[in-house]
Amino acid sequence: MINNLLNVLINILPIIVEKVSWDGDTLIIAGDGWSFSTLSAWRVINRGTIQFACWDKNINESVNELSGLSIVSVAAQGLNIGVDPVFELSDGRLLEVFSTDTVEPWTLRLPDGKVYVGGS
Numbered sequence: 001m002i003n004n005l006l007n008v009l010i011n012i013l014p015i016i017v018e019k020v021s022w023d024g025d026t027l028i029i030a031g032d033g034w035s036f037s038t039l040s041a042w043r044v045i046n047r048g049t050i051q052f053a054c055w056d057k058n059i060n061e062s063v064n065e066l067s068g069l070s071i072v073s074v075a076a077q078g079l080n081i082g083v084d085p086v087f088e089l090s091d092g093r094l095l096e097v098f099s100t101d102t103v104e105p106w107t108l109r110l111p112d113g114k115v116y117v118g119g120s
Contacts, residue, residue: 002082005108005116006074014070014090022054022063029066033111040100046093083118
């Protein structure tokens with residue numbers, strides 16, 4: 001499912017994360033001409049340890065750490081079903097997404113105007 005997106009991203013990465021927001025429901029990361037949003041659960045890991053996750057206390061401070069980093073690679077999350085992305089950031093951390101909605105768990109808009117939706 002996510003393989004088409006991964007093939008497209010190989011040609012445009014790295015992309016800079018200029019804005020990050022989390023309102024308790026929606027995570028949005030965005031840069032020049034692109035954006036990723038999800039209503040699903042997510043976490044940031046570093047060397048196999050969870051650094052912070054979506055419903056942690058003081059999450060707004062933590063999520064702001066992602067601004068200014070670049071997404072350097074993207075992989076499919078999980079071995080059994082390739083629906084969700086894992087974003088590798090320029091500082092080595094990983095942003096993992098876990099679908100919690102079967103209709104539209106995440107949306108990625110690219111600079112060329114193409115839109116990719118999780119689960120489709």
